[in-house]
Amino acid sequence: MNTVDAIRTRRAVKVYDPTFPLSREEKDELLQLALFAPSAFNLQHVRLVEVSDPALRAQIREVGWNQAQMTDASMLVVVCAKLDSWSQNARRVWEGAPAEVQDYMAGAIDAYYRDKPQVQRDETMRSCGLMAQTLMLAARAKGLESCPMDGFDFDAVARLIELPENHVIGLMVAIGRGTVEPKPRVGKLPFDEVVIRDRF
Numbered sequence: 001m002n003t004v005d006a007i008r009t010r011r012a013v014k015v016y017d018p019t020f021p022l023s024r025e026e027k028d029e030l031l032q033l034a035l036f037a038p039s040a041f042n043l044q045h046v047r048l049v050e051v052s053d054p055a056l057r058a059q060i061r062e063v064g065w066n067q068a069q070m071t072d073a074s075m076l077v078v079v080c081a082k083l084d085s086w087s088q089n090a091r092r093v094w095e096g097a098p099a100e101v102q103d104y105m106a107g108a109i110d111a112y113y114r115d116k117p118q119v120q121r122d123e124t125m126r127s128c129g130l131m132a133q134t135l136m137l138a139a140r141a142k143g144l145e146s147c148p149m150d151g152f153d154f155d156a157v158a159r160l161i162e163l164p165e166n167h168v169i170g171l172m173v174a175i176g177r178g179t180v181e182p183k184p185r186v187g188k189l190p191f192d193e194v195v196i197r198d199r200f
């Protein structure tokens, strides 16, 4: 499937075939594709928690509005991010670049993030969104369906997945074989309302 078709046909699908398996290799291929998503300063803030333990999936569903996707989809990914990537990985992610580039990036990253908790958090959310969409489009390109989700108790899921300090959860993504045709798209706002030419 080409990219345009993947974009056009991706829908938030809620009903999955619980017997449809994805192999470890197939899941890892999707995760590898997702990791091509861009990140500010190449900091790669995102950490992807692929939840395959059925008991853990059931516990997540209990704190996730009882959404069936959380247990029934072939794959469930909690898209998390590391808040302190800017201080921990600034040099690491530019290894291999010329020394002057490494020095420039280290300074620029520090200036951009230091003492700015809102920026630090905003960056993780931007990265999680881009990663999630890349993952969903990769899945769609392979004929699979997906559903992004933030309908869950974030603190409870953080406890269940043992989210480390200095990490946040952005959202979850379920992937699998849908069993119900998605309802027609509704309520799309007019193009001219959401696309602004030059200035608001």
Ligand SMILES: Cc1cc2nc3c(=O)[nH]c(=O)nc-3n(C[C@H](O)[C@H](O)[C@H](O)COP(=O)(O)O)c2cc1C
Binding pocket: 010, 011, 012, 013, 014, 067, 147, 148, 149, 150, 151, 152, 171, 182, 185
């Ligand atoms: C951040 C985010 C959170 C969402 N949370 C949920 C959710 O918890 N459960 C769900 O069924 N759909 C969820 N959705 C899916 C939206 O309802 C869906 O994308 C929207 O209605 C548009 O439908 P479409 O994606 O099929 O075009 C979420 C979407 C986004 C982007």
